Amino acid sequence: xxxxxxxxxxxxxxxxxxxxxxxxxxxxxxxxxxxxxxxxxxxxxxxxxxxxxxxxxxxxxxxxxxxxxxxxxxxxxxxxxxxxxxxxxxxxxxxxxxxxxxxxxxxxxxxxxxxxx
Amino acid sequence: xxxxxxxxxxxxxxxxxxxxxxxxxxxxxxxxxxxxxxxxxxxxxxxxxxxxxxxxxxxxxxxxxxxxxxxxxxxxxxxxxxxxxxxxxxxxxxxxxxxxxxxxxxxxxxxx
Numbered sequence: 001x002x003x004x005x006x007x008x009x010x011x012x013x014x015x016x017x018x019x020x021x022x023x024x025x026x027x028x029x030x031x032x033x034x035x036x037x038x039x040x041x042x043x044x045x046x047x048x049x050x051x052x053x054x055x056x057x058x059x060x061x062x063x064x065x066x067x068x069x070x071x072x073x074x075x076x077x078x079x080x081x082x083x084x085x086x087x088x089x090x091x092x093x094x095x096x097x098x099x100x101x102x103x104x105x106x107x108x109x110x111x112x113x114x115x116x117x
Numbered sequence: 118x119x120x121x122x123x124x125x126x127x128x129x130x131x132x133x134x135x136x137x138x139x140x141x142x143x144x145x146x147x148x149x150x151x152x153x154x155x156x157x158x159x160x161x162x163x164x165x166x167x168x169x170x171x172x173x174x175x176x177x178x179x180x181x182x183x184x185x186x187x188x189x190x191x192x193x194x195x196x197x198x199x200x201x202x203x204x205x206x207x208x209x210x211x212x213x214x215x216x217x218x219x220x221x222x223x224x225x226x227x228x229x
Contacts, residue, residue, distance in 0.1 A: 004159075033217070042221035043160075043205060056216045088158065098209060098216060106151075106217070108159040 002027065004093050004109035012115045018079040021112045025072050025093030032074040033098060033106070034066060037088040046089075049074050050097040078114075086116045119144045121208050123220035130227055134196050138223045140206030141188040150182055150189050153205040155222070160205055163191070196227045 005024040013019050025032050034046040045058040049068035066076040072093075078085055092106040120143040130136055142150065149167045153160035164173045166182035166189060173180050177196075182189045193200055203222040210216070 035219070043207075043219035045216040045218065048216060058216060090159070105162040105165070108153075108161070110158040 004091060004107050006089075006091050006109035006112050008112060009110065010113045010115075012117060013081050014117050015081055015083060017081050018077060019081060019114060020075055020077045021089055021091075021114075023074045023076075023091030023093075023109060025074070025091075026107055029093035029095055029107070030072050031094045031097040032068055032072065033092050033094075034074070034076050035090045035092065036060075037090055037111070038086075043090070046076065048098050055097065081116045083116050086114060088113050119208060119210060119218040121206055121218050121220035123204075123206050123223050125223060126221065127224040128226070130196055130225070132196060132198060132227055132229050134227075135192065135194045136196060136225060138191040138193075138204050138206075138225070139188060140190070140220055142206075142208045142218075143187065144208050144210050144218070146211035147184065148209045148211045151207045151209065151217070152180055152189075152191050153207065154202045155205055156202040163204075193225075196225075198227050198229060201225060201227045 007022045031050045033048040035043045037043045047057040047066050048055050052068045063079045068074045088111045090108050090111045092108045094106050122141050124139045149165050151165050152163040164180045169184040177194045180191045203224050205222045206220045207217045
């Protein structure tokens with residue numbers, strides 16, 4: 001079956017712009033979580049969605065937001081981009097939500113590489 | 118705040134060597150510890166550990182969890198160049214906390 005698909009794979013933006021990233025989970029998976037990966041900070045949790053509800057958000061400013069659609073596809077948006085937002089943004093899906101006690105394996109997408117100039 | 122620390126941050130070994138990667142954690146309410154391998158972009162799942170002292174094995178890779186001392190190790194025997202990757206450790210807290218906390222990873226380089 002198809003894996004987790006993230007688009008776009010690469011993008012370049014300038015400071016002050018906004019960006020929207022998309023994630024299509026594995027068919028049947030209803031939990032989608034987002035992570036920011038940078039060389040200095042590693043992989044940091046952004047937020048998780050399950051059944052169109054944001055259940056938790058990591059320690060990121062309000063410029064980072066997201067949503068999930070009824071087909072479980074998810075988008076994340078970053079407004080007023082800063083240089084420090086340059087990172088690899090990874091999306092992961094799982095059958096069960098995080099913290100359910102039965103989360104099991106997370107399946108990651110290839111990521112969206114964002115460069116802010 | 119939940120915390121996951123991996124060591125070493127990087128490691129260079131020769132093919133055939135055995136390596137041990139470490140992961141220690143502090144979490145308010147522990148549910149599971151997960152290991153991932155990241156070669157290029159997408160991390161791929163290796164193991165999920167929930168119980169102390171029970172070793173999980175997959176080929177040349179094995180992992181064990183010590184819930185009393187709050188750490189886990191990942192062993193790779195007879196390393197191959199294909200094992201070169203960043204190995205990530207993550208902790209899933211218990212019910213009521215809906216996020217994973219990752220360590221910064223150990224970059225393993227296996228040279229012929």
